[in-house]
Amino acid sequence: MTDTPADAVVRIEDGAGWRRLTLNRPDKLNSFNADQHVALKAALDAAAEDRSVRAVILTGAGRGFSAGQDLSDRNRAPGAPPPDLSETIERFYNPLIRRLRTMPVPVIAAVNGVAAGAGANIAFACDLVLAAKSARFIQAFSKIGLIPDSGGTWTLPRLVGRARAYALAALAEPVTAETAESWGMIWKAVDDAALAGEAEALAARLAAMPTGALVRLREGLDLAETGTLSAQLDWERDAQAALGRSDDYQEGVAAFMEKRPARFAERS
Incomplete structure (x- = not known):
């Protein structure tokens, strides 16, 4: 395991082929201040650079995943001009979302409690979202x-x-984990006690899969949201051409022909 101080605002732990990043401001429901932003971005960058990491789990300490922005971090003296919220978004939140959507490995959000505001949307930016049945997703902005x-x-x-x-954004009503699953907001709702184990098992499963194909899958699904069918067919052609030249493809075919489990080793 990677050792981090107990009071680090993001704890880092390594498993077999995967890494868990834990938001660690439980007294603030892991709401984001500048320090936590910097630490999480650095931890994601380090995971992206470490070729032994083939999947990442993002979760929270205590009873919440993240309550979003720590509003006390934006306190102004009486009579001071209002804050320019675009500064925080441009400096921290937008780079974080872009980092999550361009990670060279799949990212799992293990939502252990409330995920509110930006905290909910950070979870949704991950590739797969597991949530404890006690978790709640709230678009609290309004x-x-x-x-x-x-x-x-x-x-x-x-x-x-x-x-x-x-309706979710305007009314700011909480959505339970089970409702989120039924609506397709998340992959799965699990019993609270099972969340960590389920996330680790899923990370281990992803770590044993062809990482390059999983990352291209994310890219293709994102492109499909705004592209045409014709453009998507062209993208699929080009992606398959690139993946077909990979060692992972050769190993997958060999394993299929030899009737054995594949041993994927590449990582982009």
């Missing part, structure tokens, strides 16, 4: 006069449709 950020206005309608996306 309660303070804002709209969803961290990709929320892009992700939500693609997950649940425009009607539900608008």
